[in-house]
Amino acid sequence: MKLTTKQLKSIIQEExxxxxxxxxxxxxxxxxxxxxxxxxxxxxxPGAIDMMSMLMKNGFQLKASEAGEMTWVGxxxxxxxxxxxxxQFAVPKDDQQQxxxxxxxxxxxxxxSNPFEKTFDNYEEAIDFVNWRFAGMNPNTNFGV
Numbered sequence: 001m002k003l004t005t006k007q008l009k010s011i012i013q014e015e016x017x018x019x020x021x022x023x024x025x026x027x028x029x030x031x032x033x034x035x036x037x038x039x040x041x042x043x044x045x046p047g048a049i050d051m052m053s054m055l056m057k058n059g060f061q062l063k064a065s066e067a068g069e070m071t072w073v074g075x076x077x078x079x080x081x082x083x084x085x086x087x088q089f090a091v092p093k094d095d096q097q098q099x100x101x102x103x104x105x106x107x108x109x110x111x112x113s114n115p116f117e118k119t120f121d122n123y124e125e126a127i128d129f130v131n132w133r134f135a136g137m138n139p140n141t142n143f144g145v
Contacts, residue, residue: 013044025052032062034070041068041091045098047123051089054127058134060087068093076134081108085133087126100126104133 003011029039029052042048060074068091076083086103100123105115120126 010044025049025056028056034062034065038065038068038070038091045092045123047098047127048091050127051100051123054130055087058130060085074130074134077136079136081106083133085130087130089123089126098122102126102129 025043026036026039030036034042039052042052055072055074058074058076060072062070063073063086064071069088070090071086071088074085074087076085083104083106088101088103089099092098098121100120102118102120103115104117118129120129
């Protein structure tokens with residue numbers, strides 16, 4: 001039996017995803033309400049394991065999940081105020097672009113009257129930005145606008 005490189009990659013990704021998520025991500029995702037088939041599709045996307053791990057680590061809650069599109073909400077303390085962060089993304093199919101929509105608002109200060117929105121072209125950029133926010137830092141002093 002001959003396997004193509006693409007088939008072999010797929011088998012390796014599936015096995016790796018299975019090993020990495022067996023005891024952590026999958027139970028957490030199911031507890032949050034992510035459908036099992038959506039989670040398996042997600043795990044085949046480059047950067048998706050890191051994305052889901054970041055959501056889990058920072059205590060994000062699933063707000064909505066429909067047809068492979070998910071909206072997650074988390075809260076980060078920023079210089080004495082509470083910032084609400086919403087991430088929205090769909091599980092990309094085939095060669096679709098990974099797109100993550102980031103929205104932030106706050107209970108007081110500048111973000112209360114000026115909610116912030118940013119779109120990322122891949123999971124890695126979104127993960128880096130969110131990790132900066134949860135660390136209490138702002139990677140772009142002008143919020144990327």
